[in-house]
Amino acid sequence: MKKTVATIAIIIICHAWSYSQLCMTRTGFIGFYSKTSLEDINAENNQVYSVIDAGKKNLAFSVLLKGFTFKKELMQQHFNENYVESDKYPKASFTGSFTEDLSLTTNGVYKITVKGNLTLHNITKPIEVPATLEVNDGKVKGSSEFKLKPEDFNISIPSIVRDKIENQITVHVKIDCNAAK
Amino acid sequence: MLLFAEALSAQDSSSLLKMLNDSMVVNTKPFYTRGTFKATRIINTQTVEAPAAGALSVIIQHRFGQLNSGSYNFFGLDNATLRLGLDYGITDRLAVGIGRCSLLKTYDGYVKYKLLRQTDGSNQMPVTISALGTINYLTFKPVAGPTGSDLTYTNLSTTERISYTTQLLIARKFSRNFSAQLTPTYLHYNHADSADKNNIFALAIGGRMKITKRMSINVEYNYLPSGQIASTTVHDSFSLGWDIETGGHVFQLVFSNSQSMLETQYIAKTAGSWGKGDIYFGFNISRNFNITKKAKSGPKI
Numbered sequence: 001m002k003k004t005v006a007t008i009a010i011i012i013i014c015h016a017w018s019y020s021q022l023c024m025t026r027t028g029f030i031g032f033y034s035k036t037s038l039e040d041i042n043a044e045n046n047q048v049y050s051v052i053d054a055g056k057k058n059l060a061f062s063v064l065l066k067g068f069t070f071k072k073e074l075m076q077q078h079f080n081e082n083y084v085e086s087d088k089y090p091k092a093s094f095t096g097s098f099t100e101d102l103s104l105t106t107n108g109v110y111k112i113t114v115k116g117n118l119t120l121h122n123i124t125k126p127i128e129v130p131a132t133l134e135v136n137d138g139k140v141k142g143s144s145e146f147k148l149k150p151e152d153f154n155i156s157i158p159s160i161v162r163d164k165i166e167n168q169i170t171v172h173v174k175i176d177c178n179a180a181k
Numbered sequence: 182m183l184l185f186a187e188a189l190s191a192q193d194s195s196s197l198l199k200m201l202n203d204s205m206v207v208n209t210k211p212f213y214t215r216g217t218f219k220a221t222r223i224i225n226t227q228t229v230e231a232p233a234a235g236a237l238s239v240i241i242q243h244r245f246g247q248l249n250s251g252s253y254n255f256f257g258l259d260n261a262t263l264r265l266g267l268d269y270g271i272t273d274r275l276a277v278g279i280g281r282c283s284l285l286k287t288y289d290g291y292v293k294y295k296l297l298r299q300t301d302g303s304n305q306m307p308v309t310i311s312a313l314g315t316i317n318y319l320t321f322k323p324v325a326g327p328t329g330s331d332l333t334y335t336n337l338s339t340t341e342r343i344s345y346t347t348q349l350l351i352a353r354k355f356s357r358n359f360s361a362q363l364t365p366t367y368l369h370y371n372h373a374d375s376a377d378k379n380n381i382f383a384l385a386i387g388g389r390m391k392i393t394k395r396m397s398i399n400v401e402y403n404y405l406p407s408g409q410i411a412s413t414t415v416h417d418s419f420s421l422g423w424d425i426e427t428g429g430h431v432f433q434l435v436f437s438n439s440q441s442m443l444e445t446q447y448i449a450k451t452a453g454s455w456g457k458g459d460i461y462f463g464f465n466i467s468r469n470f471n472i473t474k475k476a477k478s479g480p481k482i
Contacts, residue, residue, distance in 0.1 A: 024201075026208060047209075049201040058194035062201040066212045066301075073233030073273070074429060074469055081216050082394045087301075087357045091202070095194035116194065158395075161428050 021054040021104045021179065023140045028175035030063055032148075034166040041075060041165065043068040050175045052133075052142065054104045058097040059114065061173070064090055083155050084121050092120040094127075102133060104179035109134045114144070123153045135179075144173045214299040217309060217354040218362075220431040220467055221268055223387040223401045224420035225439060225447050226364055229309045229352040231268065231276035231293055235473035238268040240280075242442045242465045244435070249458030257462060264442045268467075284441045285334070291315040299353060308353045315346040317445045341372035346444040348385075358397075361388035366403075368445055374412035381409045383448050389424065397424040399433070403448050410449055418451040422465075433465040 028048030034041040045067045052059040065086040070076040080086040096116020102108075110133045118127050131144035147168040150157060157165055218228040221238065232238045246260030254260065266280030266289075274295040281288050297310040319342050321334045345368070352362035364385035373379045387401030399422035405415065420437035438455050439447035453459030 026204065049205050051197045051201055053194075053197060058197060060194045060197035060201055062198060062205060064205070064209060064212075072471055073236060077216050078428075081357075085357075085394075091205075093198055093202075095198050097194060158427070164428075 022051060023054065023104055023177040023179045024051040025049070025175050025177035028061070028063075028177075029173070030061075030068075031172045032068075033170045033172070036164055036166055039164040041070070043070045043076070043079065045069070048173075048175065050142075050177070052140070052175075052177070054102050054179075057099065058095070059116075060096075061094040063092050065092055066090065083150070083157075089120075089122045092118070094118045096127075098131075102135070104135055104140060105138070107136055118148075120148075121153045121155055125152055131173075138179045140175075140177050140179060142173075142175045142177075146171055211300040211302050211305045214301055214309065214354050217299070217352050217360045218389055219397060219424045219426050220433060220465065222433070222442075222465055223362065223389065223399050224422040224433065224435050224437060224465075225418065225442050225444075226362070226385050226387050226401050226403070227291075227293065227313055227348070227350065228362060229295065229311045229350045231295070231311070232270035232469065234270045234272045235471060236270050237470045237472045238467050239470070240264075240266040240268060240465060240467040242266070242282075242463070244437070244440055244442070244461040244463035246461070247453065247458070248460045248462060262440050262442075262461075262463075282441060282443050282446075284443070284446060285319040285321040287317050287319040287321070287443060287446070289315055289317045289443055293350075308351055310352075311350040313346070313348040313350055315444055317344045317346075317443055318342055319344075337372055344368065344370045344445040346448075348444070358391040359388065361386070366444070366448060368449055370445065376411040378409045381449050382406065385448070395426045398422070399424060403451075405449055413450075413452065415449065416451050416454045418447045419455060429469040431465075431467050435461075435463045435465060437461050437463070 026049050027046055028050040029046050030048050031042065031044040045063055047064065047067045049062045065084045066080060068079065070079065094116055096114045098112040098114050100110060100112045102110040112131050112133060113128060114131050115128045117124050129144050129146040131142060134141040147170055149168055218230045221228055221230050242264040244262045246254055246257030248257050250257050262284050264280050264282040266278055268276060268278040270276045276293045278291045291313060293311055293313045295309065295311045297306055297308065299309040300306045323332065323335055347367045349365050350362060352360060354360045366383040366385060368381040370379050383403055383405045385401060385403040387399065389397040389399045391397040401420050403418040405417055416438060418437065418439040420435060420439065423434040425432045438453035438459055439451040440453065440461050441447045453461065
């Protein structure tokens with residue numbers, strides 16, 4: 001019985017898979033930047049997990065907040081301990097979809113609009129961001145840039161340092177992946 | 182059956198996210214634990230924390246006089262002992278520091294090296310261990326005054342003015358709020374009173390409990406096994422502190438029965454007793470500066 005269930009499950013999954021056109025990476029990039037006259041804050045993470053399903057037109061991102069590196073060690077410590085509380089909420093993630101048609105097997109540059117939910121600091125917010133996908137011989141390059149407000153994610157910034165952090169944080173996302181066969 | 186498969190394929194991107202998170206569990210290496218303590222001192226005892234590579238920390242440690250010294254001395258506020266110090270991170274594991282403490286006009290220097298680093302998660306490194314070596318040089322030289330003035334310090338040779346501390350700092354961050362540190366200590370005095378030992382062993386235990394994201398209550402206790410100092414009555418050093426962090430500053434309010442902030446002076450030579458009210462109120466303030474080019478500039482966009 002168990003075997004039958006397993007076989008059926010495999011068939012179902014394979015069937016579902018055949019509709020998919022997946023592109024996955026474990027070394028995607030997310031950086032975020034804030035620039036004020038008092039302080040520049042730059043943080044980068046090169047261990048972003050990302051998957052795009054061109055067939056089903058949806059995608060997902062997941063990243064460990066502890067993986068963000070700041071040049072100033074103290075900022076990194078405050079980011080983890082006081083702002084995003086990475087010990088309680090280790091990940092930020094995004095799930096979303098787009099409506100534009102694209103093929104991972106046809107070369108071209110696709111401008112898409114991604115709609116979905118971003119989860120950070122245990123708060124989930126709907127966001128809509130523009131993105132570019134460039135397909136070149138099975139290699140896919142994706143990028144996006146958008147802004148986020150820390151307060152939208154219940155990240156409180158004490159008034160004493162409020163002027164050192166921009167109200168809107170600029171986020172850059174870049175991924176590089178190969179279309180899975 | 183096929184309909185069911187269609188339903189599965191039409192499922193939203195949450196299954197993709199689950200796939201990513203499963204992969205993350207398998208592939209992620211553990212991170213080093215950060216922020217075991219807010220400052221480089223629990224109160225007087227050095228913590229496993231040190232400035233990052235290229236960062237300079239200026240520390241001002243200040244102790245007023247004894248609380249029980251009466252209203253004439255404004256309960257100790259008329260008097261002050263001060264240590265000014267600089268801590269610098271050469272690498273993320275190696276730090277050095279220099280300072281001067283007004284008690285016995287003592288200069289000090291230290292080297293601290295992080296031997297092991299605690300990692301997050303189970304089955305990994307459970308503790309952070311640093312080795313600390315300090316050297317103190319007291320320059321106090323009272324001039325001969327009226328009869329009976331103590332010239333002990335005046336007649337010391339240069340070598341006799343030097344003392345050393347070797348400590349192993351063993352710390353663990355048990356939770357986001359609670360960290361503790363065990364500190365086996367070995368002190369060596371080039372000069373000691375004939376009734377005292379030149380080599381002294383002690384054990385310090387200390388910890389912090391965060392009460393908000395940016396504040397914590399700290400406690401430390403230095404146990405000095407008896408029989409090592411006999412020339413005067415000494416007490417174990419016990420201190421309470423309150424850490425307040427604001428941006429690059431850490432401000433620590435301190436209550437201690439020790440007047441000094443140097444290991445060779447507070448561990449084995451604390452004359453004050455909590456029971457009698459020989460309590461010194463004071464504070465530590467540290468301010469962090471990123472001085473090298475690399476430490477200053479962030480990554481380029």
